[in-house]
Amino acid sequence: TGRLYDPVSGLLNVHLELSAAMGIFQRIxxxxxxxxxIEDAPGAKPLSKLQGRVEFRGVGFSYRPDAPALQNLSFEVxxxxxxxxxxPSGAGKSTLIGLIARLYDPSEGGVYVDGQNIREATLHSLxxxxxxxxxxxxxxxxxxxxxxxxxxxxxxxxxxxDACRRAYIHDFIQSLPEGYETMVGERGxxxxxxxxxxxAIARAILKEPRILILDEATSHxxxxxxxFVQEALEQLMRNRTTIAIAHRLSTILAxxxxxxxxxxxxVESGTHAELLxxxxxxxxxxxxxxVPSEG
Ligand code: ATP
Numbered sequence: 001t002g003r004l005y006d007p008v009s010g011l012l013n014v015h016l017e018l019s020a021a022m023g024i025f026q027r028i029x030x031x032x033x034x035x036x037x038i039e040d041a042p043g044a045k046p047l048s049k050l051q052g053r054v055e056f057r058g059v060g061f062s063y064r065p066d067a068p069a070l071q072n073l074s075f076e077v078x079x080x081x082x083x084x085x086x087x088p089s090g091a092g093k094s095t096l097i098g099l100i101a102r103l104y105d106p107s108e109g110g111v112y113v114d115g116q117n118i119r120e121a122t123l124h125s126l127x128x129x130x131x132x133x134x135x136x137x138x139x140x141x142x143x144x145x146x147x148x149x150x151x152x153x154x155x156x157x158x159x160x161x162d163a164c165r166r167a168y169i170h171d172f173i174q175s176l177p178e179g180y181e182t183m184v185g186e187r188g189x190x191x192x193x194x195x196x197x198x199x200a201i202a203r204a205i206l207k208e209p210r211i212l213i214l215d216e217a218t219s220h221x222x223x224x225x226x227x228f229v230q231e232a233l234e235q236l237m238r239n240r241t242t243i244a245i246a247h248r249l250s251t252i253l254a255x256x257x258x259x260x261x262x263x264x265x266x267v268e269s270g271t272h273a274e275l276l277x278x279x280x281x282x283x284x285x286x287x288x289x290x291v292p293s294e295g
Pocket of ligand 1 (some may be wrong): 063064069087088089090091092093094095096
């Protein structure tokens with residue numbers, strides 16, 4: 001207790017540490033509600049609690065005027081459904097998921113949640129219902145409890161422990177001499193990659209988002225650790241709309257639909273079996289990109 005840092009200087013510290021440690025995407029997304037170009041539209045309304053339908057309608061986006069990163073994307077994910085994004089490096093997968101939390105706005109078309117254009121919603125009400133989980137989650141210097149409460153400041157010890165149980169990390173935390181008060185982050189107790197990921201998953205569970213964005217960079221975990229992380233992810237994905245940049249075969253197989261991006265366009269879409277049958281880009285990627293290890 002008494003470990004809650006001052007919100008302003010705390011954020012500044014986090015900001016500085018994060019600048020060095022991670023890409024701008026994750027920094028803004030996970031920790032700050034600030035993005036210089038994106039702000040609430042005049043008259044923006046808070047979204048009420050979402051069902052979680054996500055829809056792209058004719059979305060285009062360019063970082064630079066001459067080179068569109070995404071063109072004419074349309075697709076829909078039902079509440080609680082799961083969409084897997086695959087495609088070669090540079091295809092636009094990260095750009096696409098950035099649009100869902102309004103890290104930037106489309107130059108054409110629109111992104112809709114529960115039928116509402118997210119441009120007309122307040123950023124806070126949108127981002128508070130979205131969680132973003134990567135394979136390289138960032139823990140700032142502070143206690144495990146601080147790191148977990150980042151998702152939900154007012155979380156009780158019980159809620160926190162419950163989220164950690166569901167993320168298969170509670171027993172590990174309990175086994176540390178200082179438990180939830182263990183200092184982690186750059187100068188603190190070093191957690192393994194798999195432990196860090198499960199803390200990040202617990203943080204996301206605590207947030208109770210309706211929409212989950214998952215960026216599965218190819219992981220370097222051993223198979224035991226991998227299995228734990230996989231179970232934790234399954235807990236997290238349950239009953240939430242999930243949009244995943246997928247590298248694990250198990251994620252791809254769990255998806256209701258796979259969307260294949262290439263050079264900023266959707267080139268194929270369907271289930272794993274359908275796409276393999278087509279013998280196109282997905283079939284090619286399947287043999288080179290996906291990790292077939294876990295069962
Ligand atoms: P990877 O699998 O390698 O992560 P990706 O499919 O996620 O790739 P994006 O990162 O979305 O691809 O990039 C899509 C295109 O937009 C690429 O051509 C990339 O060079 C370009 N791009 C990405 N970010 C920026 C940026 N901040 N400014 C300018 N161009 C960018």
